[in-house]
Amino acid sequence: MKILLIDNEKEVRELLKDMIEAVAPGIHQLDEADGVATGLQKINAFKPDIVFLDVEMGDGTGFDLMNKIPHPSFQLIFTTAHNKYAVQAFKCSAIDYLLKPIDITELENSLQKANTNIDGSNLGKQLTVLMQQLSNKEAGDKQIVLKDSEASYFVKVADILYCEAEGSYTKFYLSSEKPIIISKNLSTYEELLGVYGFIRTHHSYLVNSARIKMYDKTDGGTLILDTGHTVPISHRKKDYVMHLLENR
Amino acid sequence: MIAFYFRQQSLKNKQKILETEQRLNRARMNPHFFFNALTALQRIAMKENDGKALASNLSKFSNIMRETLESSYKEYVTVKQEMEFLKEYMEIQKMRFPQMFSYSLMVDGEMEPTDVMIPSMIIQPFIENSIEHGFADIDYPGEIRIDFKQVNKSILIEIQDNGKGLSLPGSKINEHISRASQIIKDRIYLLNIKLKTKADFSINNNKEGKGVIVKINLPLLYTNENIAN
Numbered sequence: 001m002k003i004l005l006i007d008n009e010k011e012v013r014e015l016l017k018d019m020i021e022a023v024a025p026g027i028h029q030l031d032e033a034d035g036v037a038t039g040l041q042k043i044n045a046f047k048p049d050i051v052f053l054d055v056e057m058g059d060g061t062g063f064d065l066m067n068k069i070p071h072p073s074f075q076l077i078f079t080t081a082h083n084k085y086a087v088q089a090f091k092c093s094a095i096d097y098l099l100k101p102i103d104i105t106e107l108e109n110s111l112q113k114a115n116t117n118i119d120g121s122n123l124g125k126q127l128t129v130l131m132q133q134l135s136n137k138e139a140g141d142k143q144i145v146l147k148d149s150e151a152s153y154f155v156k157v158a159d160i161l162y163c164e165a166e167g168s169y170t171k172f173y174l175s176s177e178k179p180i181i182i183s184k185n186l187s188t189y190e191e192l193l194g195v196y197g198f199i200r201t202h203h204s205y206l207v208n209s210a211r212i213k214m215y216d217k218t219d220g221g222t223l224i225l226d227t228g229h230t231v232p233i234s235h236r237k238k239d240y241v242m243h244l245l246e247n248r
Numbered sequence: 249m250i251a252f253y254f255r256q257q258s259l260k261n262k263q264k265i266l267e268t269e270q271r272l273n274r275a276r277m278n279p280h281f282f283f284n285a286l287t288a289l290q291r292i293a294m295k296e297n298d299g300k301a302l303a304s305n306l307s308k309f310s311n312i313m314r315e316t317l318e319s320s321y322k323e324y325v326t327v328k329q330e331m332e333f334l335k336e337y338m339e340i341q342k343m344r345f346p347q348m349f350s351y352s353l354m355v356d357g358e359m360e361p362t363d364v365m366i367p368s369m370i371i372q373p374f375i376e377n378s379i380e381h382g383f384a385d386i387d388y389p390g391e392i393r394i395d396f397k398q399v400n401k402s403i404l405i406e407i408q409d410n411g412k413g414l415s416l417p418g419s420k421i422n423e424h425i426s427r428a429s430q431i432i433k434d435r436i437y438l439l440n441i442k443l444k445t446k447a448d449f450s451i452n453n454n455k456e457g458k459g460v461i462v463k464i465n466l467p468l469l470y471t472n473e474n475i476a477n
């Protein structure tokens with residue numbers, strides 16, 4: 001997590017560093033700037049995930065700075081001794097407004113809020129990419145080559161039902177033939193087949209979304225394929241998979 | 249006769265309103281200064297093992313706070329009290345901006361600082377302006393000079409800095425100095441009405457170099473004089 005501290009008072013930047021280190025030790029990369037101009041430079045160069053921004057600084061205000069960034073790609077937290085700027089701050093899509101002197105518990109809450117937002121927007125980006133791939137790429141007649149120690153199999157992507165991890169091997173279940181076991185791990189194929197709409201529903205399962213017929217809610221959630229095969233969904237991935245399927 | 253009476257009443261009312269506003273202005277001098285100073289104290293508390301630095305800065309902070317709160321009903325202070333207040337105020341500001349500036353406070357030989365009174369809280373707004381705006385972004389050491397002089401039957405206070413100076417009308421730095429000058433303008437207006445004096449002040453760019461020079465010309469008032477408070 002990259003955090004940029006913008007405040008014209010060095011002592012305040014040091015204080016913020018100490019406080020961040022105290023509530024979230026060691027997980028952050030910190031950088032600092034002492035005004036509007038240097039702040040803008042650092043935002044472009046350092047590309048922070050989170051920015052702590054003072055309002056009144058020597059060469060302008062935090063609002064002057066934000067006016068130059070129409071689409072900020074970071075989580076913004078204002079820090080100021082004035083409470084009169086709160087409304088203006090939230091108009092800049094600030095996620096929080098910390099009054100100086102800073103309450104360390106409030107700072108911790110802001111950081112958590114920022115982290116949650118960052119996770120959310122990353123998942124959002126991943127979903128967008130995946131959904132684009134789902135809608136653009138048709139597996140069609142695309143073939144992939146699966147090699148084991150005895151032979152090379154030319155398999156139509158559309159014929160693959162799902163893949164199951166077996167240690168560092170991957171077992172391919174096909175609609176026509178018996179399963180093929182390949183000595184590469186599941187992640188390799190997740191990457192390769194992701195563009196054709198294969199979804200990792202579970203630590204050990206990668207499923208061809210085109211072959212999913214229904215979602216069975218019993219037993220914590222299972223996917224039933226058009227061949228009647230069942231594929232489990234891990235609890236953690238349920239929302240993610242459901243979202244993908246609903247937007248298919 | 250009646251018309252004259254009413255006019256006198258309305259002038260009196262106007263003066264009362266001004267006085268009340270003044271009191272409020274002084275009392276709420278600049279809350280952000282306190283919060284910023286407290287933040288700097290917080291930093292000392294977080295970082296340093298040196299409890300003494302924290303303790304000493306806390307007592308400076310308390311003195312400033314006490315003076316500010318008391319100034320809402322104390323219209324005059326001795327030059328000595330004012331100098332001590334300004335010194336502590338600047339020390340606290342140095343805690344926030346350690347390398348930014350140095351200062352000097354001087355009284356000329358004629359004056360006995362414990363015996364002479366001046367209106368409270370008229371100098372501090374200019375100092376604040378020097379530190380927070382005049383010195384913002386300068387790449388040389390800032391200097392503030394405050395001189396108290398006795399000239400015949402009046403007191404001349406000069407406040408000089410070597411900061412950015414007054415810029416074009418309407419710029420941010422002027423906005424801040426206009427607040428400081430409004431405060432002193434009202435105080436001097438009231439002083440002149442009450443004591444029938446000719447106090448005045450001026451704010452200019454320093455002709456000899458960089459920065460701003462503020463000159464305040466006040467009547468010589470002694471502590472034993474009966475000033476309506």
